[in-house]
Amino acid sequence: MSNTETYLGDVQDVNGTTVSISLSKESLTGFVYIDGQGYRVGQIGSFIRIPIGFNDLFGIISQVGASAVPEKQVESQRHGNKWMTIQLIGEGPRNGIFQRGLSQYPTIGDEVHLVSEKELKNIYGQPDKPYFVKLGHISNADSIPALVDVNKLVTRHSAVVGTTGSGKSTTVASIMNKLSDPKRYPSSRIIMIDLHGEYGQALQENSNIYKINSDISSKLKEKELLIPFWALNFDELCEISFGEFNNEKDKNVVMERVQNYKLKSLKKNPRKGASADALSVDSPIPFSIHQLWYELFIEVFGTYYKGKDGRPIDNLAYETDSNGKELKGNPMEGIPPIFKNIVTEKGEDKIFYLPGSLSIGKQLLLLGTKLRIPRYNFIFKPNQWMPDTEGDVAQDLDCLLKDWVGSNKPITILDLSGVPADILQTTIGALLRLLYEALFWARQLSQGGRHRPLLVVMEEAHIYLNDNLKGMASKIVQRIVKEGRKYGIGAMIVSQRPSEINPTILSQCGTFFALRLTNASDRSHITSTISDNLDGLTSMLPILRTGEAIILGEAVKLPMRTTIEAPPKNKRPDSQDPIIYDEVPLDDSENPGGWGIKMEVKPNYEELIETWRAQNPKISRIMEDK
Amino acid sequence: MEREPVDSSNIATIGYDVDSETLEIEFIRGGVYQYFDVPAQIYEDLLSADSAGQYLNAHVKGVYRYSKI
Numbered sequence: 001m002s003n004t005e006t007y008l009g010d011v012q013d014v015n016g017t018t019v020s021i022s023l024s025k026e027s028l029t030g031f032v033y034i035d036g037q038g039y040r041v042g043q044i045g046s047f048i049r050i051p052i053g054f055n056d057l058f059g060i061i062s063q064v065g066a067s068a069v070p071e072k073q074v075e076s077q078r079h080g081n082k083w084m085t086i087q088l089i090g091e092g093p094r095n096g097i098f099q100r101g102l103s104q105y106p107t108i109g110d111e112v113h114l115v116s117e118k119e120l121k122n123i124y125g126q127p128d129k130p131y132f133v134k135l136g137h138i139s140n141a142d143s144i145p146a147l148v149d150v151n152k153l154v155t156r157h158s159a160v161v162g163t164t165g166s167g168k169s170t171t172v173a174s175i176m177n178k179l180s181d182p183k184r185y186p187s188s189r190i191i192m193i194d195l196h197g198e199y200g201q202a203l204q205e206n207s208n209i210y211k212i213n214s215d216i217s218s219k220l221k222e223k224e225l226l227i228p229f230w231a232l233n234f235d236e237l238c239e240i241s242f243g244e245f246n247n248e249k250d251k252n253v254v255m256e257r258v259q260n261y262k263l264k265s266l267k268k269n270p271r272k273g274a275s276a277d278a279l280s281v282d283s284p285i286p287f288s289i290h291q292l293w294y295e296l297f298i299e300v301f302g303t304y305y306k307g308k309d310g311r312p313i314d315n316l317a318y319e320t321d322s323n324g325k326e327l328k329g330n331p332m333e334g335i336p337p338i339f340k341n342i343v344t345e346k347g348e349d350k351i352f353y354l355p356g357s358l359s360i361g362k363q364l365l366l367l368g369t370k371l372r373i374p375r376y377n378f379i380f381k382p383n384q385w386m387p388d389t390e391g392d393v394a395q396d397l398d399c400l401l402k403d404w405v406g407s408n409k410p411i412t413i414l415d416l417s418g419v420p421a422d423i424l425q426t427t428i429g430a431l432l433r434l435l436y437e438a439l440f441w442a443r444q445l446s447q448g449g450r451h452r453p454l455l456v457v458m459e460e461a462h463i464y465l466n467d468n469l470k471g472m473a474s475k476i477v478q479r480i481v482k483e484g485r486k487y488g489i490g491a492m493i494v495s496q497r498p499s500e501i502n503p504t505i506l507s508q509c510g511t512f513f514a515l516r517l518t519n520a521s522d523r524s525h526i527t528s529t530i531s532d533n534l535d536g537l538t539s540m541l542p543i544l545r546t547g548e549a550i551i552l553g554e555a556v557k558l559p560m561r562t563t564i565e566a567p568p569k570n571k572r573p574d575s576q577d578p579i580i581y582d583e584v585p586l587d588d589s590e591n592p593g594g595w596g597i598k599m600e601v602k603p604n605y606e607e608l609i610e611t612w613r614a615q616n617p618k619i620s621r622i623m624e625d626k
Numbered sequence: 627m628e629r630e631p632v633d634s635s636n637i638a639t640i641g642y643d644v645d646s647e648t649l650e651i652e653f654i655r656g657g658v659y660q661y662f663d664v665p666a667q668i669y670e671d672l673l674s675a676d677s678a679g680q681y682l683n684a685h686v687k688g689v690y691r692y693s694k695i
Contacts, residue, residue, distance in 0.1 A: 201656060586687070587679045588636050590653035598688040602663070607691075622660055622693055623627050623648050 005034050006113040008041065008048060009084070011106045017088040019050075019059060021112045034116040045540050045561055046140075047115040047123070048086055050106045054094055057106055058115070058123065059086035060537060060559070086112070089558060098123040098557055117141050123558055133178040135171075136565040139548055146562040150179065152555040153511055154455050154490035157481050160549075161498045161526060162515025167547040169573040171513055171564045172457065172494055173202045177571060179455070180206040180410040188410040191435065192457040193428060197417045199459075202573040207411035208403070212378045212418030213616075223403070225414060226382035227431060229289055231397055233282035234258060236430040236472055240379060240423050241289065241370060242363040250360045257296070261287035265391025284397055284434075286387040289380065290371060294331035297364050299356050303339040306350035317351045331389070334371025375420055375615055379427070401438050405454060406447060420615075425464045429472025432456065436480060440487045449488030456480065456489065462497040465505055474502050481508035499525040511553035516544040537561075636679035642669040649690070651682070658695040661686055 013020035023042070032039050042064045050057040063085035088105075092098035115123070124144050132147040160175075162168040179188050180203070192199055192207075200209045200222070214222035229237060234255055238245070245251040262285040266274055274285060304312040317340040318326035329337035343351040370376045384395040404412050419427050435454065442448030458465070464473040480491050481504075493509060495501055499521045506529050517523045518541075527538040530552060537550055537559050544550070547566060552559035566572065581596040582589045607619045614620075627650050629641035634654075641650040642664075649664040649672075668685060675681035 586683045587677065589683075590636060590655050590657045590659075592659060592687045592692055600689055600691045602691065604662075604691055607693075618695075619693060621646075621648075621662060622695065623643050623646060623650065 005032060006049075006116060008112045008114055009082075011050065011108055011110040011112060012083075014105055014107070017059075017102070019086040019088060019106060021048075021084050021086060023082040023084065032114065034114070035118065037117060039114055039116070041114065042084055043140075045537055047120065047558075048084075049113045049115050049119065050110050051094070051113065052104060052106060052110060055091050055104070056094060057088055057091045057102065057104075058098065058558070059088040061085070062087050062537075062539075092123070095122065100557070117143065120144055124560065130184055133175075133184075134565075135174060135178065135551075136563045139561045139563045146551065146560055146564075147556070148175075148511070148551065149555045150185075152553075154453055155485045155488070156510030156554045157484070157491045157493070157508055158511040158513065158553070158555065159493040159495070159498070159506060159509040160513040160515070161495055161517060161522070162513075162549070163518050163522075164496050165546065166496075166516035166544070167549075167564065167566075168494060168496065168515055169198055169202075169459075170547060170566050171515060171549060172459070172492075173199065173571065173573045174564050174567050175492075175513075176203055176411060176457070177206075177567050182206070182410070185410070187452060188455075189405055189452055190411045190455045190457060191404065192411060192413045193431075193459055194413050194415050195417060195424075195460045195463065197415045198573040199413050200415065200574075202567065202571050203411055203413065205571075206409055207413050208407050208409045209413045209415055210404075211415035212375075213618075222415070224383065225378055225416075225418075226385060226400070227379050227427065227434075228286070228382040228385035228393075228397070228400070229379050230262075230286045230385075230387060231284040231400075231434055232430045233433070236426055236433070237289075239426045239472065240430070241367045242360070243366055245363065246359050250358055250363075253358060254296070254360070255281050257292055258287065261292055261391065265387070268390055269392050271396070285391075286385070286393045286396075287391040288331075288387045288389050289367075290331045290334065291389050293334070293364060293367050293371060294329070294336075296358070296360065297329075297336050297368070299354060300358050300361050300364055301336070301339060302354040303342055303351045304354055306352050312352075312354050316354075334368050336368050373615065375418065378418075379423075397434075397438075401434075405435065405439075425471045425473050428464050429474075429476050432473065432476045432480065436476060436484070436487075436489060439489055443487050449484075450486075451488070453488035453490060455492060457492045457494065459494045461493045461495040462500040465493070465495075465501050474505070478502065478504050481505050498522050498529075503529070509553070511551070511555040514538070514541055514544075514550045514552070515548070516546065517541040630673070632673065632678050634678040637682065640669070640672060640678070642666065649686070650695075659692050660695055661690040661692045664690050 007024060009021045009023040011019055012022050032041060042061060044061055044064060046061055048059050048061060061084055088102055090098055090100045091102055120141055121144050124138060131150045133150055134145040134147055136146045138144040138146055160168055160172055176190065179185060179190060209222045210225035211222045212225050214224045259281040262283060263276060263279055265287045266276060266279060266285050274283060303317045305315045305317050308315040318328055319338040319340050320326055327338040329335040340351050342353060343349065371380050385393055385400065387393050416424065439449030439454055443450045465477055477491060480489050484490060493501065493505065498506060512530060514526055517526065523538065523541050530538065540550065547564050548561065549564055550559060550561050579591050579594045581594055582591050607621065610619050611617055627641040627643055629639035629650060629652060631639050636654060637651055638654045639652045644666060647663050647665065649661040649669055650658065652658045672678055672681050
């Protein structure tokens with residue numbers, strides 16, 4: 001193609017995939033017109049084409065000017081600034097389909113051409129296949145859609161990274177809107193872990209929202225998020241209920257008890273697939289943790305009358321109230337029994353501690369508190385999944401999973417804003433493990449992961465996938481990103497602090513949506529994780545505009561600088577940031593606070609303390625809908 | 627609490643509980659707020675105001691304490 005309009009210069013130096021070219025005098029005007037459209041020459045990040053025979057090689061401009069001169073030629077170059085450095089990325093037959101990777105290299109003297117919009121379209125533009133979604137358009141080329149391959153996006157995992165305010169949530173909302181389009185993907189399956197309740201509003205049409213202490217009156221039709229404790233494995237259960245044990249022996253005793261409880265429950269209510277022989281302490285079989293706690297509590301804190309006949313456990317010395325009633329407590333409400341103090345004096349009825357060697361007093365007191373406090377109800381008193389004393393439940397796990405991954409709406413938002421911080425990490429880990437196990441084992445079934453893959457979107461991932469935490473969440477997500485591909489579970493990691501995310505997890509992400517990233521350590525982390533040699537592109541990260549992303553990796557043909565098409569205004573996520581001064585005129589704003597509105601006449605700090613003591617943001621003064 | 631729809635560019639519905647003097651406002655954008663210890667007169671004025679948003683801003687916001695629901 002002897003297109004002189006697009007001619008930029010000639011190849012002068014080839015070093016691996018890095019090519020130096022010298023610009024021709026003609027192209028130095030800086031601005032050329034092709035097909036009536038103006039192009040600026042030598043924009044970092046823009047594409048060039050090197051025709052070789054019937055093929056074209058394509059590259060990205062990564063450096064322009066004096067420093068792009070090959071080292072040895074610095075002396076001899078009088079006009080040292082007419083150079084560019086190119087990173088080669090792929091090739092394609094003339095007018096054919098572009099492919100990543102190179103089968104040949106350019107040689108000295110090959111012509112280098114600018115890539116016009118028409119050619120770009122050839123590279124990027126895919127035929128209208130339903131497995132490509134359009135997320136926006138290529139920046140600086142409005143007519144070229146930015147298409148992402150859904151197959152690769154879901155199974156090869158992805159990461160969305162960007163500084164706060166770079167448009168991360170909007171990008172995620174935009175992707176979700178596209179993926180949940182019922183016409184295109186009538187049975188897409190997406191679970192979002194939403195730590196701040198940002199997405200409910202934005203995705204309300206296509207999603208079910210599960211939230212702890214859900215607000216039934218809310219427009220969003222929230223449902224109650226429940227994670228039955230008995231579905232957790234033993235390690236997760238311990239972390240959430242007992243905490244650390246003092247020694248291995250205590251742990252083993254508790255483990256054996258849990259197993260026994262599960263066994264008894266299973267014998268009473270046989271469940272398909274579970275058998276007494278194959279039962280393990282990790283099996284998801286309902287049992288009453290309340291009964292277990294009560295039993296252990298008596299063993300550890302109980303006292304008994306020494307003088308009476310029979311076993312010590314039959315002669316417990318309960319304290320009595322003023323009416324003479326024994327204070328036996330109530331296991332289901334987490335109220336512990338109260339025992340008489342020990343008596344060893346001569347002549348009186350002797351009261352001793354029950355014999356036993358368990359030292360789990362602290363753990364039991366802790367669990368007792370959790371069984372009583374309402375904010376742990378989502379896990380310990382999960383309504384219809386709450387086992388009775390015999391370990392029978394009104395509903396089994398199938399209903400739970402059906403709600404989460406098999407409902408009529410493609411997206412399920414798990415709003416974890418009400419989870420206590422101390423168990424957040426474990427809760428997320430447990431939740432993801434439940435999903436993983438279920439879809440993994442059901443891989444042959446039509447509802448399983450292989451046949452209806454699940455995309456798990458993890459918002460604010462740096463909080464629970466932190467490198468420093470050897471926690472449950474980090475472990476299970478590592479498993480998902482390593483093996484999930486085979487079983488139909490894809491992860492989308494969203495974070496503003498990629499440098500804090502476990503590197504194993506990040507390195508397994510095949511596609512990156514990199515929005516503006518200003519922090520140097522985050523940027524270098526991303527640059528080092530990205531497989532391509534695209535320094536030129538990643539150096540653009542700090543100067544991207546809001547809502548602009550560089551998409552690179554497996555789901556796209558070529559790295560592309562994309563302007564993400566924001567969803568309509570009412571479908572944008574709520575950043576939920578506190579408002580300092582409202583940008584909306586006060587008459588039109590719903591926001592009654594901030595620094596711009598004067599303080600109310602009678603502030604009430606008693607209510608403020610009430611919320612803290614009750615550990616519940618809702619004060620009792622609020623009129624509930626009946 | 628029963629809320630009545632109002633004609634406003636900002637507010638969707640307004641409700642009031644006489645016994646506890648609680649004013650409840652639902653905005654078109656979705657937020658619901660309860661204002662506490664609001665006299666019944668304010669509620670009536672709010673309903674009959676030409677612009678509920680304006681009235682709210684002038685006489686309720688910054689005067690009565692509230693909680694987001």
